[in-house]
Amino acid sequence: MPSTRPDPTGRLPARLARRRPPPRARVRAVLWRARAPIAALCLALGCATALTALRPPDPVTVRTVVAAHDVAAGEPLTAADLRTVDLPRDVAVSGAPTDPQTVIGATTAVPLTAGTPLVPGTLAQSFVGPSGTVVAAVRFADAAVADYLQPGDRVDVLAATPDGGPGGTLASRALVLPDRAPARDGTDGTGILGGGTQADAGPVLLAVTPQEASALAGATGGALLSAVIVE
Incomplete structure (x- = not known):
């Protein structure tokens, strides 16, 4: 049985120094613990990239002047009666005005509902400028x-x-x-x-x-x- 009496010389054995793992080993340990979140993030990025590649391109649009609200027939148009929207080229009517300034003061030939494009035939044949x-x-x-x-x-x-x-x-x-x-x-x-x-x-x-x-x-x-x- 070892003796529990103190060392008469007063010397104690030296404490062993704690060694830290090298930086590369610490990085590997962190990556290993975070492997599940990193895999999920990579999967999400891959899905987003695939969806972006498969999405069809945005259609080409044409700016068109439309009625901002309901306008009765025979009314002269003001700036408050008009607004512009971007319509797909396949839907837009050729010859429809693209600048509200070109039709301010023109008279409506038919009643217009909100959002109706000012296509040929909706305005009376009067030639009016700004x-x-x-x-x-x-x-x-x-x-x-x-x-x-x-x-x-x-x-x-x-x-x-x-x-x-x-x-x-x-x-x-x-x-x-x-x-x-x-x-x-x-x-x-x-x-x-x-x-x-x-x-x-x-x-x-x-x-x-x-x-x-x-x-x-x-x-x-x-x-x-x-x-x-x-x-």
């Missing part, structure tokens, strides 16, 4: 220009003389209105048999200042007009 402007019918030298312009576009109208001389700007930031005169087919009589035809696009309706309207009217006979789309 306050302080008048409506001018402008025929451009290149008939194809009318096909590129959309209601709500802003254009500068430039004039050039037939002999190539210097022209000038007749209207700045003129607003293209949604109503356009119908195209007509004209015969120029220059074919081999004298029966050549060319498509003649109708004039484009622009909201301009009264002074610009006078300048456009004066240039109709002898100048070649072109349009530049601006911001």
Whole structure:
């Protein structure tokens, strides 16, 4: 049986030093204990990635002006009567206005319920521009220009003389209105048999200042007009 008497020399055995595991071992231990949450997180990320890849792309939309509330027939439209929504391109009607400013002041031809797009036929055939402007019918030298312009576009109208001389700007930031005169087919009589035809696009309706309207009217006979789309 070992003796329990104290050591007469007063010396005790040295305490063993506590050794900490190396950092790599500690990291492995932490990862091992957290293996279940990490696996769940990786699985959730994988599912989210797969769902994102399988989701069909968002449809292409077109901004369209609609009635903000019910409007009776024969009422002039104000800014409070209109708002814009983004409709899928397959649903949007070609020729529908995209800028409320182009139809403010127009008169409704039929009753409108809230959310009804202002498609052709919902407005009376009155040509109205923003306050302080008048409506001018402008025929451009290149008939194809009318096909590129959309209601709500802003254009500068430039004039050039037939002999190539210097022209000038007749209207700045003129607003293209949604109503356009119908195209007509004209015969120029220059074919081999004298029966050549060319498509003649109708004039484009622009909201301009009264002074610009006078300048456009004066240039109709002898100048070649072109349009530049601006911001």
